[in-house]
Amino acid sequence: xxxxxxxxxGGLMAGMLYSLVALxxxxxxxxxxxxxxxxxxxxxxxxxxxxxxxEWIPGWLGLEGRLIGNILAFIMAxxxxxxxxxxxxxxxxxxxxxxEGVTLLMATLGITYFLDGLGQxxxxxxxxxxxxxxxxxxxxxxEGVFEGxxxxxxxxxxxxxxxxxxxxxxxxxxxxxxTGRALRAVADDHQAAQSIGIPLNRIWVIVxxxxxxxxxxxxxxxxxxxxxxxxxxxxxxxxxxxxxxGGLTSVPGAIIGGLxxxxxxxxxxxxxxxxxxxxxxxxxxxxxxxxxxxxxxxxLFGEKIIDRV
Amino acid sequence: MFYRENGQFKTSxxxxxxxxPIAQDRWVILAIVAFAAIGVPLLADEYLFRAILIPFLILxxxxxxxxxxxxxxxxxxxxxxAFMAVGAYMAYNTYVxxxxxxxxxxxxxxxxxxxxxxVVFGIPxxxxxxxxxxxxxxxxxxxxxxxxxxIGWFTNNTASGSVSVSNLSVMGWVINTPAEKxxxxxxxxxxxxxxxxxxxxxxxxxxWMAIRDMDVAAAVIGIRPMYAKLSAFAVSxxxxxxxxxxxxxxxxxSWEPAAFSIDRSFQLLFMVIIGGMGSIMGSFFGAAFIVVLxxxxxxxxxxxxxxxxxSVSTAAVSHxxxxxxxxxxxxxxxxxxxxxxKLWSIAKQKLRIWPFPH
Numbered sequence: 001x002x003x004x005x006x007x008x009x010g011g012l013m014a015g016m017l018y019s020l021v022a023l024x025x026x027x028x029x030x031x032x033x034x035x036x037x038x039x040x041x042x043x044x045x046x047x048x049x050x051x052x053x054x055e056w057i058p059g060w061l062g063l064e065g066r067l068i069g070n071i072l073a074f075i076m077a078x079x080x081x082x083x084x085x086x087x088x089x090x091x092x093x094x095x096x097x098x099x100e101g102v103t104l105l106m107a108t109l110g111i112t113y114f115l116d117g118l119g120q121x122x123x124x125x126x127x128x129x130x131x132x133x134x135x136x137x138x139x140x141x142x143e144g145v146f147e148g149x150x151x152x153x154x155x156x157x158x159x160x161x162x163x164x165x166x167x168x169x170x171x172x173x174x175x176x177x178x179t180g181r182a183l184r185a186v187a188d189d190h191q192a193a194q195s196i197g198i199p200l201n202r203i204w205v206i207v208x209x210x211x212x213x214x215x216x217x218x219x220x221x222x223x224x225x226x227x228x229x230x231x232x233x234x235x236x237x238x239x240x241x242x243x244x245x246g247g248l249t250s251v252p253g254a255i256i257g258g259l260x261x262x263x264x265x266x267x268x269x270x271x272x273x274x275x276x277x278x279x280x281x282x283x284x285x286x287x288x289x290x291x292x293x294x295x296x297x298x299x300l301f302g303e304k305i306i307d308r309v
Numbered sequence: 310m311f312y313r314e315n316g317q318f319k320t321s322x323x324x325x326x327x328x329x330p331i332a333q334d335r336w337v338i339l340a341i342v343a344f345a346a347i348g349v350p351l352l353a354d355e356y357l358f359r360a361i362l363i364p365f366l367i368l369x370x371x372x373x374x375x376x377x378x379x380x381x382x383x384x385x386x387x388x389x390x391a392f393m394a395v396g397a398y399m400a401y402n403t404y405v406x407x408x409x410x411x412x413x414x415x416x417x418x419x420x421x422x423x424x425x426x427x428v429v430f431g432i433p434x435x436x437x438x439x440x441x442x443x444x445x446x447x448x449x450x451x452x453x454x455x456x457x458x459x460i461g462w463f464t465n466n467t468a469s470g471s472v473s474v475s476n477l478s479v480m481g482w483v484i485n486t487p488a489e490k491x492x493x494x495x496x497x498x499x500x501x502x503x504x505x506x507x508x509x510x511x512x513x514x515x516x517w518m519a520i521r522d523m524d525v526a527a528a529v530i531g532i533r534p535m536y537a538k539l540s541a542f543a544v545s546x547x548x549x550x551x552x553x554x555x556x557x558x559x560x561x562x563s564w565e566p567a568a569f570s571i572d573r574s575f576q577l578l579f580m581v582i583i584g585g586m587g588s589i590m591g592s593f594f595g596a597a598f599i600v601v602l603x604x605x606x607x608x609x610x611x612x613x614x615x616x617x618x619x620s621v622s623t624a625a626v627s628h629x630x631x632x633x634x635x636x637x638x639x640x641x642x643x644x645x646x647x648x649x650x651k652l653w654s655i656a657k658q659k660l661r662i663w664p665f666p667h
Binding site: 035091092095096099100101102103105106107109110111112113114115116117118120121125237240241244248276279280282283286287289290293294297 | 383385432433437441443445448451452455459571575578582624625632633635636637638646
């Protein structure tokens with residue numbers, strides 16, 4: 001039982017991070033109808049920027065403290081994500097307005113490749129560390145209930161708290177601010193939003209920026225866990241089934257879908273893996289998504305916007 | 310002036326419906342094929358065969374397959390690498406496990422199994438399309454990557470996980486030197502390109518295009534979406550599977566699942582986008598472009614760097630390659646969605662009325 005709980009918690013933590021990446025997908029899809037394949041590349045790019053800036057900035061300014069360096073690096077990386085969002089809107093999306101979803105998907109594939117190349121050209125292609133001072137000690141829970149307790153990484157708990165905080169802030173931003181209301185209006189109906197004077201182009205920049213920030217947070221959490229490296233981009237591929245499961249247009253869906261996929265992957269790997277030779281977490285999520293596509297294409301919480309054939 | 314169809318009168322339906330209605334086109338294509346079959350083996354050296362010509366031929370075959378699905382039928386696929394893998398591994402299994410199995414039927418069997426897998430993973434296309442379908446085909450990619458890595462049966466239980474073939478021969482003709490390999494691939498590509506070209510001109514090809522342009526309208530005029538889509542998946546994955554078999558048997562001769570990873574799928578999709586969606590000719594352009602560009606950059610960038618006094622590392626070259634590919638994809642999608650093939654046909658159109666454009 002303790003072993004089961006450990007696997008469960010491990011899955012939940014991994015799922016939390018999938019949710020963060022999936023959140024970026026959902027935000028952009030809701031606001032602009034673009035299925036942003038580049039979210040994974042944005043995670044890598046943001047994480048690289050964060051890792052390298054936190055190395056460089058103390059050197060440039062002659063600062064000592066790690067905290068101030070990290071804060072400045074975060075601000076710089078966020079600014080970079082804003083520039084990126086602006087450039088993507090300006091150079092790509094603006095020219096592809098009203099194109100089919102598939103064309104836009106392929107355009108984001110192009111952006112993915114470009115960002116992968118650009119990030120590694122500017123920031124280098126080694127493995128970098130992000131150290132934001134998250135504690136790495138393991139802790140034991142429920143020691144009274146089970147023999148030996150349940151082992152949990154404190155870092156994961158912090159990561160989960162940060163992710164929850166981000167989701168909270170995002171929902172506040174969407175529900176309580178004017179910009180958030182404009183974003184929701186655009187998500188509801190592009191034309192209606194435009195006709196009452198909401199500038200679509202600016203909204204797209206904002207939403208790509210917000211997705212960039214979630215990518216940055218996801219990148220920092222993953223990066224401090226396993227180092228910033230090229231394999232971060234595969235995280236995005238792991239997060240694709242999450243949005244199919246949760247529904248492309250649903251923020252709660254992205255979160256719950258992420259948790260389900262994270263737990264499902266872990267438990268299936270632990271309990272089914274040994275029978276089929278291991279490594280099934282690579283495709284487990286995709287098979288789950290395939291089943292959903294066949295029987296419930298709108299996902300758990302999504303709207304039925306799929307045009308049936 | 311010299312490229313003009315004036316005076317070429319079609320006196321029978323047969324004449325009217327040939328693949329290249331203009332005589333000059335026919336001559337040029339015949340000349341190109343003849344040169345590829347006779348001239349190139351005499352002129353090219355081993356490096357050219359190994360690094361450029363053989364990969365180009367095989368990848369253009371695969372690109373034709375992808376183009377049938379993506380360009381003609383409008384169903385996006387990110388799992389082409391998986392279908393190539395199925396073709397390669399199943400061809401390997403039929404070749405190794407069945408005593409005295411000839412090479413060509415083994416490759417075709419690989420294509421047949423790729424067809425089966427393609428149809429199975431094409432079934433979601435009956436309910437969903439676009440981005441959703443992309444995820445379904447990604448499922449094929451990841452599942453096949455895993456299956457060929459972990460299930461021992463596919464690799465004949467080799468300890469290293471990589472499989473290899475040797476002593477390839479067709480009816481006593483031993484395929485050994487690069488030139489022979491090249492000719493073998495060329496024969497496959499010519500036959501399959503001809504088949505594909507005729508297929509997309511036929512009733513079934515028009516059904517695919519109708520589905521691509523507007524599926525509801527196509528269904529209204531009596532095209533069965535299920536039949537059209539699944540046939541596109543079947544034909545496309547058959548061709549991709551055969552290309553995968555060639556890639557494994559002829560080009561690599563010893564391979565691992567990583568040879569058919571998701572990067573291969575993206576590469577094939579890029580060939581189709583850059584070459585031209587919905588064009589057999591475009592598949593060749595796209596394949597040529599994507600095979601040659603990295604080699605060109607590898608030579609050119611260090612040279613350009615040395616001009617301005619910079620030393621360019623291999624890593625930098627590969628990153629630049631990523632950036633150029635990404636930028637080109639976006640550029641083509643915005644500026645010329647029909648790719649290089651469209652530029653080609655524009656050039657031909659200009660040439661037809663040259664030098665008196667009015």
